[in-house]
Amino acid sequence: MALEDDVLPIKRPVSLEDEDAVIDAKDYDRYVVARAGDHLMVQFQCDLCHFRNIQRRSPEPGSVRDRLLLRCIRRANLDACWARESTTVANNTRNVEKLLEKGARIGVGSGLVMVPAGPCPLRDDNLMAVAVTMMQRSLDAGKNDVYVQYDTVRQL
Amino acid sequence: MEGQAVSVMMRGTTKLMTSMCPANGEWFERFMLGFHNRVGDVSCLDLAVSIKVMLALMERFDRLWILADGDSKTQEEVLFPVLFVVAAYAGGLQGEEVPLMDLFPTFKHFAEGVNHPKHPHVVILALRGRFEKRNRRVGAPETSGDENSLGFGRTHLVSANVVVVRAEEHHSRTSVSRRTGQSVPRRVS
Numbered sequence: 001m002a003l004e005d006d007v008l009p010i011k012r013p014v015s016l017e018d019e020d021a022v023i024d025a026k027d028y029d030r031y032v033v034a035r036a037g038d039h040l041m042v043q044f045q046c047d048l049c050h051f052r053n054i055q056r057r058s059p060e061p062g063s064v065r066d067r068l069l070l071r072c073i074r075r076a077n078l079d080a081c082w083a084r085e086s087t088t089v090a091n092n093t094r095n096v097e098k099l100l101e102k103g104a105r106i107g108v109g110s111g112l113v114m115v116p117a118g119p120c121p122l123r124d125d126n127l128m129a130v131a132v133t134m135m136q137r138s139l140d141a142g143k144n145d146v147y148v149q150y151d152t153v154r155q156l
Numbered sequence: 157m158e159g160q161a162v163s164v165m166m167r168g169t170t171k172l173m174t175s176m177c178p179a180n181g182e183w184f185e186r187f188m189l190g191f192h193n194r195v196g197d198v199s200c201l202d203l204a205v206s207i208k209v210m211l212a213l214m215e216r217f218d219r220l221w222i223l224a225d226g227d228s229k230t231q232e233e234v235l236f237p238v239l240f241v242v243a244a245y246a247g248g249l250q251g252e253e254v255p256l257m258d259l260f261p262t263f264k265h266f267a268e269g270v271n272h273p274k275h276p277h278v279v280i281l282a283l284r285g286r287f288e289k290r291n292r293r294v295g296a297p298e299t300s301g302d303e304n305s306l307g308f309g310r311t312h313l314v315s316a317n318v319v320v321v322r323a324e325e326h327h328s329r330t331s332v333s334r335r336t337g338q339s340v341p342r343r344v345s
Contacts, residue, residue, distance in 0.1 A: 030194075042182075080190050082194065125178055127184050
């Protein structure tokens with residue numbers, strides 16, 4: 001899951017000397033790709049499932065509106081994943097791996113330790129529709145910055 | 157209605173309510189947190205520029221000036237922000253007041269400010285127009301305070317060594333006394 005040509009703004013920690021220089025090379029991947037183990041930290045559904053939950057249909061090929069909605073859904077999914085730092089996700093993943101490893105040692109299968117998360121109902125239970133609407137609001141022009149700020153967007 | 161199912165009061169200070177609203181759900185909470193992390197916050201603090209910040213700025217401008225290396229176009233690009241920053245800082249001006257500076261009256265009254273009998277070495281910055289909450293409206297009754305306290309027609313003491321004079325008003329309503337060297341109000345018909 002990656003979103004490289006994203007129009008939505010991403011703020012990364014930059015050097016004070018050069019505002020174009022990101023301090024850590026790893027930061028280029030921030031909010032652009034998901035990490036191994038993100039699905040263990042946050043409830044995850046793919047873009048297509050979210051689209052169908054909202055629109056009750058599949059996206060039409062060639063439809064600009066549908067493509068934009070899919071991009072916003074992916075952006076919201078990545079935002080939900082990046083609510084936790086990479087180290088936290090990595091630690092949690094390691095713990096889950098240990099859990100499965102210890103369970104396997106005594107013959108307890110992963111299906112018994114980890115409860116299946118799906119199948120999910122055909123409903124927008126996570127309020128993805130509101131999340132993608134907020135994405136569009138966040139692209140409005142701001143007063144102190146290029147785009148409106150978080151506190152303005154969250155008033156929706 | 158959402159949020160009106162069951163509520164628990166703890167000693168009358170904390171109220172816990174159950175809610176079925178998806179906006180209070182786990183995923184949406186994570187999304188809001190991640191979204192906030194991604195867009196960040198740009199805070200524009202209403203703080204005065206400290207002398208340390210000013211010195212750091214001047215150092216940067218010095219570096220840029222050296223890098224310009226005699227290139228007149230680059231020098232011009234460096235000089236304008238330098239002039240803007242120095243004038244704003246020395247004059248205690250707000251950002252939008254800096255372009256109101258009138259260089260000709262400033263130059264004209266430079267000696268007058270330096271040789272002022274009461275406050276010598278005062279720099280007079282002439283500004284065009286009226287700026288908010290600092291000057292009275294033209295023709296309004298005079299009030300006590302900073303105005304006229306330095307002997308100028310309509311002045312405002314901005315900082316310890318800078319007097320801002322409204323250029324148009326100063327020309328039209330004051331004149332310099334030959335006897336005392338002070339600016340005195342001039343009769344306007």
